[in-house]
Amino acid sequence: MRTGEPLPTVDDVLAAVATGLWHWDTASGLVTADAEAARLLGCPAEPSTFTEAQVRARIHPVDWNEVAGIVQLAAAEGTIAEARIRIVDEQGHVLRTVRSRSKPTVDREHRTYDAIGTLQEVAEPVPGTPAGRSAVRGDWRRSREAFLLDAGRALAEARSTQEVLRVxxxxxxPGFSPDGLAVFAVVGDHLTIIGHHGQHLTDEAPFYNMPLDTDYPAVDVVRTGRAVYLSSPEEYSSRYPLTWPLAKPFGRHSWAFLPLTAGGRTKGAWLAAFTYPVAFTPDERSVLTTVARMLAQALSRAEAAESARELTDGLQRSMLPRLGPAVPGMTMAARYVPTGGGLQVGGDWYDLIPLPGPVSRTRPAGGRYALVIGDVQGHDVTAAGLMGQLRIALRAYAAEGHRPDAVLTRTSRFLHGITAGHEPRFATCLYVAAEPESGALEVARAGHPNPAIRMPDGTVLERPTAGGLPLGIDPDADYPTTRFVLEPGETLMICTDGLIETGGHDLESGWKRIRTILEQHDGDLETLADALVQGVHGPSSYHMPGPLADRREDDIAVLLMCRTAQNAVDGAPARRCRARRTALNVAQAEPQRVAEARQLLRALLHDWTSADQVDSAVLLISETVTNVLLHTDTDALLLAEISGAPGRRRLRVEVTDSGDALPHRRRPGELASSGRGLLVIERLADAWGVDPRGEGKCVWFELHERERLHERN
Known part of the structure; x- marks a missing residue:
């Protein structure tokens, strides 16, 4: 240009640099383009007006979505929108790549915007040339998309606030990694840092608990919901002079503060700080904004999950079973293993309840206790809720001083009442009233597995007890009680069916597995409790609630109680129980319990050397107990005891009743159906007799253990 000549017009300049002008009005949905812009869009080179649909058809689908997001972001921030756009033909083939730069303005009332900008063709490197290979390696779009995919996946997998902050x-x-990061959260009327990276903990101290009227970029972001970009220290110091002295010692040159918005609320701010100057181009702002949105969503999910977890943990801590106070003369251990999953408490429970009782010199107040174990149907939240209610109700009934049968009857009526009109649920339960001083136990059972007794020598007996229907089925159900004595050194085990049946077992095979563990164990109760659970599932975190290594098939609860061999009463040690003994009461109305007596005696004689003698003992039990039920109107009390050293032991069985008539030997004919009982006893027993007992009598017999060699001879 010569001096003094007029400057070229804008149209001349744009024509010289092959740049087109366009105007996009979202209110009308029209795009106006000059001739050059129309040519770049793949249309005839003449000024034209297009609909959004026509322009969209000329732009690569991925780039169209990107342009829309960049323009909206620039309109919200009041900045320039810049993007690279691929222009395609009717078949979708890329014709050229253009650069778009525009300045959008927002009509907040109508939620529309105008964008006026330019289009200019971008020369792409030729594939195969050094420039082309460099372009492939540094392709900004591909790098950014890969980064956002990785970041989104990592943030989506984070389960806690700390995990989100670590990610x-x-x-x-891509191309501009910050070396200092911080996440701010709104807490009440203050803004505080909840996580940071690239600084020492003490460096951020001035930025903790900042009031929301502080002259600080992150506070501005929270108040306005708009990002703040500071490209240089001069820009920072001029816009925020009060807090610049606090930020200056960090030695950064550029800062980006972005809002963390989730659910329409700005809950905090994210700071990305750089030690080198960053211009914050539209591409860079787009990446930062996308990361901030993903970070906000991840923090929101983590916050919701942590709140739910905190609530669940609090409920679990209040609902988890516990043993409570120590019981004099007894040692106890218990384990609880939930099924797993999100809720770490299920329908199983156990409890130890101090019982009221009369006070005397030998029995202080609170000298009796109730051991309770139960299982509510199901493994869901409803089962856990019902379990909590049942525990409270049962403790209340027990504290009133009711007998075990009355406690279960009232609890059954309570469960039936609270589930009436809803999904029916039932619960099994075993209630044991124990007197530690004497070892006397009174058991009531509601559809629950029987207790087991482990004797000092390792003999294990499944202790048959009378029972009734599970709780909640019949509000008027009866629960008969069973009384027996826990001898010094013996251990009582009560458990839910999860311990027995887990692993594909039924009650029979599962009980054999548990019995083997009990017989082989030789340690304290805590070790035995561990062995029982490990024998079912292997090692796991069953001491405290929390995530489990494997998902359980059913809840497990197990409670062990051992009567100490030295039980001090008035300073005198209790006698040691060296004999192996058991007792069983067979009522007139329960003739089916004769089979339980046979089973109990076989378990007591599990290591007897002579199988023939075991069969004889079982037959003699049937004869003596059945005689009581047939010839008297009273119940039969069976007491079986084994004493002596192995190989030379003696079995003594006593069957006592309160009838007055003494048995006598008879001579039955060939066709007689009875009268042979005493003849059988006389033939099979090594010794026998009938002893009057004041009220009633006792029929007893003894068998002396024989060596296997003698048996074969």
Missing amino acids: AAGLSM
Whole structure:
């Protein structure tokens, strides 16, 4: 140009640099383009007006969505929108790549915007040339998309606030990675840092608990919901002079503060700080904004999950079973293993309840206790809720001083009442009233597995007890009680069916597995409790609630109680029980319990050397107990005891009743159906007799253990 000549017009300049002008009005949905812009869009080179649909058809689908997001972001922030756009033909083939730069303005009332900008063709490197290979390696779009995919996946997998913050600290953005990160959260009327990376903990101290009227970029972001970009220290110091002295010692040159918005609320701010100057181009702002949105969503999910977890943990801590106070003369151990999953408490429970009782010199107040174990149907939240209610109700009934049968009857009526009109649920339960001083136990059972007794020598007996229907089925159900004595050194085990049946077992095979563990164990109760659970599931975190290594098939609860061999009463040690003994009461109305007596005696004689003698003993039990039920109107009390050293032991069985008539030997004919009982006893027993007992009598017999060699001879 010569001096003094007029400047070229804008149209001349745009024509010289092959740049087109366009105007996009979202209110009308029209795009106006000059001739050059129309040519770049793949249309005839003449000024034209297009609909959004026509322009969209000329732009690559991925780029159209990107342009829309960049323009909206620039309109919200009041900045320039810049993007690279691929222009395609009717078949979708890329014709050229253009650069778009525009300045959008927002009509907040109508929620529309105008964008006026330019289009200019971008020369792409030729594939195969050094420039082309460099372009492939540094392709900004591909790098950014890969980064956002990785970041989104990592943030989506984070399950806690700390995990989200760790992921945010490890983000490596394409081409401009920050070396200082901080996450601010609104707490009440203050803004505080909840996580940071790239600074020492003490460095951030001035930025903790900042009031929301502080002159600080992150506070501005929270108040306005708009990002703040500071490209240089001069810009920072001029816009925020009060807090610049606090930020200056960090030695950064550029800062980006972005809102963390989730659910329409700005809950905090994210700071990305750089030690080198960053211009914050539209591409860079787009990446930062996308990361901030993903970070906000991840923090919101983590916050919701942590709140739910905290609530669940609190409920679990209040609902988990516990043993409570120590019981004099007894040692106890218990384990609880939930099924797993999200809720770490299920329908199983156990409890130890101090019982009221009369006070005397030998029995202080609170000298009796109730051991309770139960299982509510199901493994869901409803089962856990019902379990909590049942525990409270049962403790209340027990504290009133009711007998075991009355406690279960009232609890059954309570469960039936609270589930009436809803999904019916039932619960099994075993209630044991124990007197530690004497070892006397009174058991009531509601559809629950029988207790087991482990004797000092390792003999294990499944202790048959009378029972009734599960709780909640019949509000008027009866629960008969069973009384027996826990001898010094013996251990009582009560458990839910999860311990027995887990692993594909039924009650029979599962009981054999548990019995083997009990017989082989030789340690304290805590070790035995561990062995029982490990024998079912292997090692796991069953001491405290929390995530389990494997998902359980059913809840497990197990409670062990051992009567100490030295039980001090008035300073005198209790006698040691060296004999192996058991007792069983067979009522007139329960003739089926004769089979339980046979089973109990076989378990007591599990290591007897002579199988023939075991069969004889079982037959003699049937004869003596059945005689009581047939010839008297009273119940039969069976007491079986084994004493002596192995190989020379003696079995003594006593069957006592309160009838007055003494048995006598008879001579039955060939066709007689009875009268042979005493003849059988006389033939099979090594010794026998009938002893009057004041009220009633006792029929007893003895068998002396024989060596297997003698048996074969």
